[in-house]
Amino acid sequence: MKICTLLLALLLCACSPVSRTFYMDSLTGDDSNTGNSPSTAWKSLKKLNEQMFEPGDRILFKSGTEYIGQFEPKGSGSKEMPVIVSSYEEGKKPVLHGNGLKQHTVLLEGIEYWEVNNLEITNKGEKPDPGRNGVIIYAWDKGDVHHIHLKNLTVHDVNGSCIKNEGAGNGIYWHNGGEEVPTRFVDLLIENCHIYRCHRNGITGNGNSGRDKWFPSLNVVIRGNLIEQVPGDGIVPIACDGALVEHNVVRDSPDLLRIEDAAAGIWPWSCDNTIIQFNEVSGQFAKWDAQGFDSDYNCRNTLIQYNFSHDNAGGFVMVCNEGNSLGEPYNIGTENTIIRHNVSINDGLRPYPTRPGWFSPVIHISGPAKQTAIEDNVIVIMKKPSPDIDRSVLVMDNWGGPWAENTVFKRNIFYVMNDELQYKFVTGNSINTKFEGNTYYGNFIDRPEDSSAVEKELDLLSSFPFHKEFPEYLREKVLDRLKQSTDQAKIE
Template sequence: MKKILLLLIASCAALYTYAGTYYINNKTGNDASDGLSPAKAWRSLATVNQHTFMPGDSMLFARNGVWEGQLAPLGSGDAKAPIVFSAYGSGALPEIKAGGHFRDAILLRNLQYIVVEYLAASNLDSSVEFQKTGPTGVRVMAENIGTLHHIRLANLYIHDINGDNKKGTAEGCGIFWDCRGPKPSNIEHLIIENCKVERVDRNGIRGNGTFSFRTNWFPNKYLLIRNCQLEDIGGDGIVVKAFDTAMVEHNKLFHIRSRAKDNAVAVWPHSSDHTTIQYNEVGYTQNDNWANDGQSFDIDGNSRNTIIQYNYSHDNEGGFMLVISDLINKDNVKTNGNIIQYNLSVNDGINRKRLFNFAGVTDSTLVKGNIFYNNAPKSFTMEAVDIEGGIPEHVVFEDNYFVYTGKTPVVFSKSPKQYGHVNFINNAFSGNIVGLDNLPNRKDAVAANGQKQYPKKPQFPWNFMPVKLKSTTQQFPKDLYRSVTAQ
């Protein structure tokens, strides 16, 4: 009996550790086959969705294949053997087309140790102006389960999703993390990399905040979004929501807020702690209706210890930066611990007509070593540091360059009282600058000691320095070149 029991245990272990590679081909496949070779590939998503995958398994989709429906697999990997959904063959990425018949083209519900790579997904229902379900390309869901671990989305092409461009439950999203109760549930170690997201209404990459209230604080942990490109997004670009420790780096975002009429920004955290946003290029965020937002970056409500550094921001109509607190109560802490450093901003605020916007009562914001350059030919007045809805506390602008060489003046038009908690230390102002006398706590830059000439081969973002800026301001603080060695 003991030998039989040992044999059963060994057999179960062998079954558990066996890793299979499955194939699906929408042209030559057969659902009656076992799927374990290209010659015996499955054909339909229904067969894939009915199969429970085991740690170490791979599910490979034939390139050039298109499947109408939803990919909603079953089964989780483990720390040593994730489950991989990927592609085989040559040609275009395999595509999952939900077509508005499913809320999510790809749904990963309560799965962990999962890799989804080299797939395309769309969710366009052309029969309606927008879908009312809140459609997505990929939804990662942790529902009433506790903590899910290690999910990687890589080399995906997410496109053409027609959700509602108004904030609310019908917003569409390219990639969306979704954490629900009643049991506190979250995701640890979510990686989104090398993905392209375009023509999505309303959001590019973001998640929800079911457990983001400080009275019910159970945040996701360890988010990495890198080397992604987002273009023609109706509303917000990348929103870090309900995360503790996130890195957003080396992404490109163009033409964000291209259709929304309400508030939207290219990259921002909300209800998140320890977010770093660096080495991104953000351009052409729109604000053609003169509404709020439209900036390249935002440090939003209920967020602590955010760093925004080494980014190249240009031609964003709503401005460069928003710093805001939500209504401060037991659920939402004051936005604080903000660092905005060593960024290059070129011609931001050309439509909303402001560079910075502080809204509500925020605390502890350091703005250091940035270059704000504008040579716009259009003649209008741009607010340098707009303050509304309360006076921010402990704000320091230090070692920044404000260089306005065109017909657009930048003005400091708020009262000395409003600027009372804003300190300007060792900043350089040149060109069309108005209203500096309104800054009660201002110590201008003096003759440079320890500065160095502009380097011949600067790295990102300084390699985007406009030629006229180089000739206008010949010297920059040594700290500006920290980005040369920081990558």
């Protein structure tokens, strides 16, 4: 019996795939080496790109080394044995410099079950070039493409174009589609990455956006990333069902875009069942939009909750739908958006006129969005730096076609701090807009009808009404920003 068991074990071992490890060292490596140990490491990305990788393989770059060119691997892992890219030895992350030679530095094309970790990536050319990216994840006519994980990457200095219609540029970008075979990503994770000085955007995607060929990516998770000094959009999932965007920070977006170009911090487009939670967005200064958060058109069942938005030029949040295209394949509407338990401090700061003049409402609902619920949010409005700056708490307006329908504002706190000028609510020709049980403190004009309104001063510093799910680390940031606001109000 023991002999049979031993023979079976040996047979299983013989049939199991053998994992291989490939080592990279740009300083002492040599492409004529075997690459299978630190002392026999390869030197160039060119050599690495010649290899066909298999399930369980590992690619390890030596810490502190730098490489010029593109990493364009071939071959896939498996569910049980993904291909893993990382670093070895202590030290700084290995750096891959694309130098603008191609539209990417790292390209994961048509492959699956890959995990790319602990690399620094740049792609700066001599001059800006539309469509330039740090990392591209691409699949075409492949069906379901599984398990692409990017973790702990630093992506910076990608000089694409700040003009969206030219092709823009991104730190990390995914694109899926197909003419013959519907294609999507299943289990796409972008986690704990630091993206900065990338033009135009941070993390965005593209896919099967039209509802006539709806084939959304699934299990897309964008978590724990820091995006800063990116002038355009921070995080934009596109053509996904059930995307989760959480625990990210998007901050300090410089005012570099044209007046024609809009951008916002975190928002879905052509997505269903998106959850956006536990994020912080601040310092978004695009010349149009520039909110912290947005539920955009061709989206259903978007949930925006437990986020902190502050000091954004365009406001806290937008819900929009382009009315002229409503009913076309790329726009079935914007429906069932829920915005709850968020905190907004000092949003709506745009310091100059834009498309319609002075315009930066804290909440903007544009076009025929339906069934929107804005509940249990705390909106703290500081005194504006200039009397010219828009003092709208809410603007509901028309974006072609019908107006918004069935919008409800419940149990929100609208708190204006130390400003003698009046703040307004503009509901326009919206249909069945209701206000129920909101708290109002400050000087308002055209305040909406609210039969159960609460009017009282609150001591937010000593007893801020956080929801129990609002994370502790964001609570500390909220109270710090509120204290700054309170101290500034005392000076004024």
